[in-house]
Amino acid sequence: MIVQQIVHPSFTSNTYIISNPIEDYVWLVDIGNFEGVMEQIADNKRINGVFLTHYHYDHIYGINKLVNKFPNCQIYASPHTIEGLYSAKMNLSFYHETPIIFEGDKYSFLKENDKLNLFPNICLEVIETPGHNSGCLSFKVGDYLFTGDSYIPNNDVVTKLKGGNKEASKLSLEKIKSKITPQTIICPGHFAIQKYGNKME
Numbered sequence: 001m002i003v004q005q006i007v008h009p010s011f012t013s014n015t016y017i018i019s020n021p022i023e024d025y026v027w028l029v030d031i032g033n034f035e036g037v038m039e040q041i042a043d044n045k046r047i048n049g050v051f052l053t054h055y056h057y058d059h060i061y062g063i064n065k066l067v068n069k070f071p072n073c074q075i076y077a078s079p080h081t082i083e084g085l086y087s088a089k090m091n092l093s094f095y096h097e098t099p100i101i102f103e104g105d106k107y108s109f110l111k112e113n114d115k116l117n118l119f120p121n122i123c124l125e126v127i128e129t130p131g132h133n134s135g136c137l138s139f140k141v142g143d144y145l146f147t148g149d150s151y152i153p154n155n156d157v158v159t160k161l162k163g164g165n166k167e168a169s170k171l172s173l174e175k176i177k178s179k180i181t182p183q184t185i186i187c188p189g190h191f192a193i194q195k196y197g198n199k200m201e
Protein backbone atom coordinates (compact mmCIF):
# COMPACT_ATOMS: atom_id res chain seq x y z
CA MET A 1 0.00 0.00 0.00
CA ILE A 2 1.24 3.48 -0.89
CA VAL A 3 0.06 6.74 0.71
CA GLN A 4 0.76 10.03 -1.09
CA GLN A 5 0.19 13.47 0.39
CA ILE A 6 -1.13 16.26 -1.86
CA VAL A 7 -1.17 19.76 -0.35
CA HIS A 8 -3.56 22.47 -1.43
CA PRO A 9 -1.34 25.42 -2.40
CA SER A 10 -3.44 28.14 -0.77
CA PHE A 11 -5.43 26.37 1.97
CA THR A 12 -2.52 24.06 3.06
CA SER A 13 -5.06 21.25 3.54
CA ASN A 14 -3.88 17.72 2.78
CA THR A 15 -5.47 15.22 0.45
CA TYR A 16 -4.16 11.65 0.64
CA ILE A 17 -4.11 9.08 -2.14
CA ILE A 18 -4.15 5.48 -0.92
CA SER A 19 -3.12 3.09 -3.65
CA ASN A 20 -1.91 -0.41 -4.32
CA PRO A 21 0.27 -0.73 -7.45
CA ILE A 22 -1.46 -3.87 -8.69
CA GLU A 23 -5.02 -2.47 -8.50
CA ASP A 24 -6.66 -0.22 -11.11
CA TYR A 25 -8.33 1.98 -8.49
CA VAL A 26 -7.30 4.26 -5.65
CA TRP A 27 -8.95 5.80 -2.60
CA LEU A 28 -8.71 9.33 -1.21
CA VAL A 29 -8.85 10.83 2.24
CA ASP A 30 -10.35 14.30 1.81
CA ILE A 31 -10.39 16.15 -1.50
CA GLY A 32 -8.93 19.63 -1.20
CA ASN A 33 -6.79 19.71 -4.31
CA PHE A 34 -8.32 17.75 -7.20
CA GLU A 35 -5.81 18.94 -9.83
CA GLY A 36 -2.91 17.91 -7.60
CA VAL A 37 -4.44 14.47 -7.13
CA MET A 38 -4.96 13.98 -10.87
CA GLU A 39 -1.31 14.79 -11.55
CA GLN A 40 -0.37 11.77 -9.42
CA ILE A 41 -2.88 9.25 -10.75
CA ALA A 42 -2.11 7.20 -13.87
CA ASP A 43 -4.63 7.50 -16.72
CA ASN A 44 -5.73 3.88 -16.32
CA LYS A 45 -6.67 4.25 -12.64
CA ARG A 46 -9.97 5.41 -11.22
CA ILE A 47 -10.88 6.93 -7.88
CA ASN A 48 -13.22 4.48 -6.16
CA GLY A 49 -14.15 6.63 -3.21
CA VAL A 50 -13.19 9.38 -0.82
CA PHE A 51 -13.24 9.26 2.97
CA LEU A 52 -13.98 12.69 4.39
CA THR A 53 -12.59 13.66 7.78
CA HIS A 54 -15.04 16.60 7.96
CA TYR A 55 -16.85 19.09 5.75
CA HIS A 56 -14.81 22.28 6.06
CA TYR A 57 -14.34 23.74 2.59
CA ASP A 58 -10.55 23.31 2.50
CA HIS A 59 -11.02 19.53 2.81
CA ILE A 60 -13.81 19.21 0.22
CA TYR A 61 -12.81 21.96 -2.22
CA GLY A 62 -12.38 19.61 -5.20
CA ILE A 63 -15.40 17.39 -4.54
CA ASN A 64 -17.53 18.49 -7.51
CA LYS A 65 -14.65 18.19 -9.98
CA LEU A 66 -14.02 14.73 -8.51
CA VAL A 67 -17.56 13.42 -9.06
CA ASN A 68 -17.75 15.02 -12.51
CA LYS A 69 -14.64 13.11 -13.56
CA PHE A 70 -15.53 9.89 -11.65
CA PRO A 71 -19.35 9.68 -11.49
CA ASN A 72 -19.27 6.37 -9.61
CA CYS A 73 -16.96 7.68 -6.90
CA GLN A 74 -18.56 7.07 -3.51
CA ILE A 75 -18.33 9.65 -0.70
CA TYR A 76 -17.86 8.11 2.77
CA ALA A 77 -18.42 10.34 5.80
CA SER A 78 -20.44 10.87 8.96
CA PRO A 79 -24.09 11.88 8.47
CA HIS A 80 -23.27 15.38 9.78
CA THR A 81 -20.46 15.76 7.24
CA ILE A 82 -22.72 14.65 4.38
CA GLU A 83 -25.29 17.24 5.48
CA GLY A 84 -22.61 19.94 5.40
CA LEU A 85 -21.61 19.04 1.85
CA TYR A 86 -24.96 20.43 0.73
CA SER A 87 -24.74 23.64 2.78
CA ALA A 88 -22.23 26.33 1.84
CA LYS A 89 -22.84 27.98 5.20
CA MET A 90 -22.10 24.82 7.17
CA ASN A 91 -18.99 23.96 5.18
CA LEU A 92 -17.88 27.62 5.38
CA SER A 93 -17.32 27.97 1.62
CA PHE A 94 -20.10 30.60 1.69
CA TYR A 95 -17.56 32.95 3.24
CA HIS A 96 -15.05 32.39 0.45
CA GLU A 97 -14.98 33.19 -3.24
CA THR A 98 -16.46 29.93 -4.49
CA PRO A 99 -19.37 28.47 -2.52
CA ILE A 100 -19.33 24.66 -2.62
CA ILE A 101 -22.56 22.71 -2.73
CA PHE A 102 -22.12 19.04 -3.49
CA GLU A 103 -23.53 18.14 -6.92
CA GLY A 104 -23.41 14.37 -6.44
CA ASP A 105 -25.64 11.93 -4.57
CA LYS A 106 -23.48 8.83 -4.07
CA TYR A 107 -22.64 8.72 -0.41
CA SER A 108 -22.46 6.28 2.49
CA PHE A 109 -22.66 7.08 6.17
CA LEU A 110 -19.84 5.97 8.42
CA LYS A 111 -19.91 5.39 12.16
CA GLU A 112 -17.55 4.33 14.95
CA ASN A 113 -15.83 0.98 14.34
CA ASP A 114 -17.03 0.57 10.76
CA LYS A 115 -14.52 -1.43 8.76
CA LEU A 116 -14.21 -1.26 4.98
CA ASN A 117 -11.97 -3.28 2.72
CA LEU A 118 -9.85 -0.98 0.54
CA PHE A 119 -7.73 -3.67 -1.07
CA PRO A 120 -7.34 -7.40 -0.42
CA ASN A 121 -6.15 -7.69 3.19
CA ILE A 122 -6.17 -3.92 3.71
CA CYS A 123 -8.95 -2.56 5.83
CA LEU A 124 -9.96 0.97 6.87
CA GLU A 125 -11.31 1.43 10.39
CA VAL A 126 -13.51 4.38 11.33
CA ILE A 127 -12.88 6.34 14.54
CA GLU A 128 -15.32 9.06 15.56
CA THR A 129 -13.29 12.08 16.74
CA PRO A 130 -15.67 15.02 17.28
CA GLY A 131 -14.41 18.32 18.69
CA HIS A 132 -12.98 20.33 15.79
CA ASN A 133 -16.43 19.74 14.33
CA SER A 134 -19.16 17.39 15.52
CA GLY A 135 -18.95 15.26 12.38
CA CYS A 136 -15.19 14.66 12.47
CA LEU A 137 -13.87 11.18 11.73
CA SER A 138 -10.39 9.72 11.77
CA PHE A 139 -9.37 6.66 9.77
CA LYS A 140 -6.90 3.91 10.58
CA VAL A 141 -5.44 1.92 7.68
CA GLY A 142 -2.64 -0.39 8.77
CA ASP A 143 -0.04 1.79 10.49
CA TYR A 144 -1.47 4.96 8.95
CA LEU A 145 -3.77 7.15 11.01
CA PHE A 146 -5.60 9.89 9.09
CA THR A 147 -6.66 12.46 11.66
CA GLY A 148 -7.97 15.41 9.64
CA ASP A 149 -8.14 18.49 11.86
CA SER A 150 -8.91 16.38 14.95
CA TYR A 151 -5.21 15.96 15.63
CA ILE A 152 -2.41 17.91 13.96
CA PRO A 153 0.90 17.15 15.72
CA ASN A 154 2.37 20.21 17.46
CA ASN A 155 -0.81 22.25 16.88
CA ASP A 156 -3.75 22.88 19.17
CA VAL A 157 -7.06 21.60 17.84
CA VAL A 158 -9.22 24.47 16.56
CA THR A 159 -12.54 24.27 18.42
CA LYS A 160 -13.77 27.83 17.96
CA LEU A 161 -15.50 27.33 14.61
CA LYS A 162 -19.22 26.59 14.50
CA GLY A 163 -19.83 23.00 15.64
CA GLY A 164 -16.57 22.91 17.60
CA ASN A 165 -16.45 21.59 21.17
CA LYS A 166 -13.40 21.76 23.40
CA GLU A 167 -14.46 18.99 25.79
CA ALA A 168 -15.32 16.63 22.95
CA SER A 169 -11.97 17.41 21.35
CA LYS A 170 -10.09 16.48 24.54
CA LEU A 171 -11.81 13.09 24.63
CA SER A 172 -11.11 12.57 20.93
CA LEU A 173 -7.43 13.36 21.41
CA GLU A 174 -7.25 10.75 24.17
CA LYS A 175 -8.93 8.26 21.86
CA ILE A 176 -6.55 9.04 18.99
CA LYS A 177 -3.51 8.76 21.24
CA SER A 178 -4.73 5.39 22.52
CA LYS A 179 -4.46 4.11 18.93
CA ILE A 180 -0.89 5.31 18.45
CA THR A 181 1.96 2.80 18.57
CA PRO A 182 5.67 3.34 17.75
CA GLN A 183 4.85 2.19 14.18
CA THR A 184 2.05 4.71 13.66
CA ILE A 185 2.29 7.21 10.82
CA ILE A 186 0.08 10.22 11.49
CA CYS A 187 -1.42 11.81 8.36
CA PRO A 188 -3.02 15.04 9.57
CA GLY A 189 -5.35 17.44 7.75
CA HIS A 190 -2.62 20.08 7.51
CA PHE A 191 1.18 20.09 7.58
CA ALA A 192 3.63 17.20 7.55
CA ILE A 193 3.10 13.49 7.96
CA GLN A 194 4.60 12.38 11.25
CA LYS A 195 6.13 9.02 12.00
CA TYR A 196 5.43 8.58 15.62
CA GLY A 197 8.32 6.58 17.03
CA ASN A 198 8.30 6.92 20.79
CA LYS A 199 7.15 10.50 20.86
CA MET A 200 4.04 11.13 22.88
CA GLU A 201 2.94 14.66 23.63
Ligand SMILES: [Zn+2]
Nearest residue numbers: 054056132149
Ligand atom coordinates in the same frame (compact mmCIF):
# COMPACT_ATOMS: atom_id res chain seq x y z
ZN1 LIG B 1 -11.41 21.99 9.55
